[in-house]
Amino acid sequence: MQQRSRNGINDFAIKLANVNGTGSASANGLLMQAIFRMGVPVSGKNLFPSNIQGLPTWYEIRVSKDGYGARSLDYDLMVAMNAQTYARDIQEVRRGGYVLYDSSWPLDRALWRDDAQFLPIPLAEMCNSRFRNPRERTLLKNIAYAGALVAFLDIDMAVIETLLDEKFAGKKALRESNRQALHIGYDYAREHFSCPLPFHVQTMDANRDKILIDGNTAAALGCVYAGATVAAWYPITPSTSVMDAFREFCERYRREPETGRHNYLVLQAEDELAAIGMVVGACWAGARAFTATSGPGISLMNELLGLAYYSEIPAVIIDVQRVGPSTGMPTRTQQGDLLECAYASHGDTKHILLFPANPGECFEFAVKAFDLAERFQTPVIILSDLDIGMNDWVVPRLHWDDSYRPDHGRILSKEDLDRLPKFYRYSDEDENHVTPRTLPGVSPKGAYVARGSGHNKLGAYTETPDEYQQVMDRLARKHRSAADAVPLPQIEDTARSRIGIITLGGCDPAVREALDLLADGGITADYLRIRGFPFHKSVEEFLYAHDVCFVIEQNRDAQLRALLVLETCVPKDRLRSVLAYGGFPLSARHVVESVSQHVQELTIAGKMKGRSG
Numbered sequence: 001m002q003q004r005s006r007n008g009i010n011d012f013a014i015k016l017a018n019v020n021g022t023g024s025a026s027a028n029g030l031l032m033q034a035i036f037r038m039g040v041p042v043s044g045k046n047l048f049p050s051n052i053q054g055l056p057t058w059y060e061i062r063v064s065k066d067g068y069g070a071r072s073l074d075y076d077l078m079v080a081m082n083a084q085t086y087a088r089d090i091q092e093v094r095r096g097g098y099v100l101y102d103s104s105w106p107l108d109r110a111l112w113r114d115d116a117q118f119l120p121i122p123l124a125e126m127c128n129s130r131f132r133n134p135r136e137r138t139l140l141k142n143i144a145y146a147g148a149l150v151a152f153l154d155i156d157m158a159v160i161e162t163l164l165d166e167k168f169a170g171k172k173a174l175r176e177s178n179r180q181a182l183h184i185g186y187d188y189a190r191e192h193f194s195c196p197l198p199f200h201v202q203t204m205d206a207n208r209d210k211i212l213i214d215g216n217t218a219a220a221l222g223c224v225y226a227g228a229t230v231a232a233w234y235p236i237t238p239s240t241s242v243m244d245a246f247r248e249f250c251e252r253y254r255r256e257p258e259t260g261r262h263n264y265l266v267l268q269a270e271d272e273l274a275a276i277g278m279v280v281g282a283c284w285a286g287a288r289a290f291t292a293t294s295g296p297g298i299s300l301m302n303e304l305l306g307l308a309y310y311s312e313i314p315a316v317i318i319d320v321q322r323v324g325p326s327t328g329m330p331t332r333t334q335q336g337d338l339l340e341c342a343y344a345s346h347g348d349t350k351h352i353l354l355f356p357a358n359p360g361e362c363f364e365f366a367v368k369a370f371d372l373a374e375r376f377q378t379p380v381i382i383l384s385d386l387d388i389g390m391n392d393w394v395v396p397r398l399h400w401d402d403s404y405r406p407d408h409g410r411i412l413s414k415e416d417l418d419r420l421p422k423f424y425r426y427s428d429e430d431e432n433h434v435t436p437r438t439l440p441g442v443s444p445k446g447a448y449v450a451r452g453s454g455h456n457k458l459g460a461y462t463e464t465p466d467e468y469q470q471v472m473d474r475l476a477r478k479h480r481s482a483a484d485a486v487p488l489p490q491i492e493d494t495a496r497s498r499i500g501i502i503t504l505g506g507c508d509p510a511v512r513e514a515l516d517l518l519a520d521g522g523i524t525a526d527y528l529r530i531r532g533f534p535f536h537k538s539v540e541e542f543l544y545a546h547d548v549c550f551v552i553e554q555n556r557d558a559q560l561r562a563l564l565v566l567e568t569c570v571p572k573d574r575l576r577s578v579l580a581y582g583g584f585p586l587s588a589r590h591v592v593e594s595v596s597q598h599v600q601e602l603t604i605a606g607k608m609k610g611r612s613g
Helices: 025-035 083-091 121-132 136-152 157-167 173-192 215-226 240-253 272-284 295-311 338-342 358-375 384-388 414-419 465-484 505-520 537-544 561-565 588-605
Strands: 011-019 042-047 058-062 076-082 095-100 118-123 210-214 232-233 265-268 289-293 315-321 350-356 379-385 392-396 490-492 499-504 526-530 548-553 575-579
Touching: 011 025, 011 083, 011 136, 025 042, 025 136, 025 210, 025 392, 076 083, 076 136, 076 505, 083 095, 118 121, 118 136, 118 215, 121 136, 121 173, 136 157, 136 173, 173 588, 210 215, 210 338, 210 384, 215 240, 215 289, 215 350, 215 379, 215 384, 232 240, 232 272, 240 265, 240 289, 240 384, 265 272, 272 289, 272 295, 272 315, 289 295, 289 490, 295 315, 295 338, 295 379, 315 358, 315 384, 338 350, 338 379, 338 561, 350 358, 358 379, 358 384, 358 392, 358 465, 379 384, 379 505, 384 414, 384 505, 499 505, 499 537, 499 561, 499 588, 505 526, 505 548, 505 588, 526 537, 548 561, 548 588, 561 575, 575 588
Parallel strands: 011 076, 076 095, 095 118, 232 265, 232 289, 289 315, 315 379, 350 379, 499 526, 499 548, 548 575
Antiparallel strands: 011 058, 042 058, 210 392, 490 526
């Protein structure tokens, strides 16, 4: 299965290889933002190590006039700035592609390829002759190669200079040194090579009403819009920037207009266990509170997640997933927390999960999470990942409905309590099997003990089996009823194929591109993207409607497939796994190759019978 051919105009991929800690991220981000402002669909993947500096780092920019945003894996241009990885980087360039490298030092002739073209530029020499400070030379060398790329890719220089003006507003010396470095690379490329290259950028209007944003920033903004006023956390990669952004938004928007005083609270706890305890306490008191963490933090939060589930206290947790187990690879992406979050805590617990696929949904689902948590009086976990959370994505502009009003669920007022002969916390369930709660200080009549130990429907302590089971059975029914309230799955069932493809989260761009490539090769498939758990009934209907469903996910143990087997009645032999768990974002090529091989094997075995249902 081959990749669709490229014509070179607004359809190419470049990879920039550097050393962590040299400031290359600023130069790379500058290029991506400029292409975006030229109206061209673009995506960027920052593949960086977990140490502070010294190890290899890569940044991939894909330009796609058709809007494909997954990793390409076919690079038209490699910017090779790390001698330690020259051999690997140069080999990754496609046949006929280009290699830009710093010719201040000779390139080993053994690394040259006859089927690639080399673009030597003495970046270090030029920067050393123009700038005096050693650190400045290192940083500005990256801006110099960005200038060369502006020439090679025909990026609008006016757009680049506007971005520099915005970034260094009020810092004239920095603005001028960056502008000088930019023109060093630009002028050299124009003088010594034919510019632009066969593949380059032309202005489009594809980004109208769209923004460039990362998922962590979008999620933090969603929490502000949802009315969150309390956040407790312990720093952990890759979720820390959620709290950084939330604090910055609160400083701007959580300020009382009359007094100028802030009306929010952000607490850095001593660990994740303390953080979730603070969130549960604040939610019990009536605040909208949340925490942000990653897999290791979820592990530490399990005990109090079970308390919140059993005592029926709202809480919102944003899990920005990374590679595990244990410390794993903190700066690599994965979807390895599905089962951990679905059943977090000991004993019989089930939690509501939301699976955003892009920063736009991180914003939307953050608001949804608080409403679900309070409506169903239970923890709600948003499972993002490092790729969504820390990389910039092009998404439709975030829109806010001014008519939105928070859904606080069943909360009894003083007047409600006065009309009751007696208040029982876990009685009087509604159609969703949710019982009313009270807030402290409203009325002495609403006081109760939220027990983490065995309790009956009256809220009293019990070790009687029937009474305990009665409460647990209601909690199970309550969880099942949430299936109609979580975000519905996205289903594209137009192909009427015998094959279904199922995924979730950040796999979506790669799977969508793979569907087009598979169709080009004669394999059509229907598509379902899961966005919430518990599963809506349409998920099981989709499974039964296809002879075989390929479950695409980024973990070793096929956790989404396992969850589908556990939570539906569909025979597990209908589900085939396509797994990628090395830590880098998913590519369409991996999906296409795996699905094609599976389909060929099933066809030979005679197991493709025809669509049912």
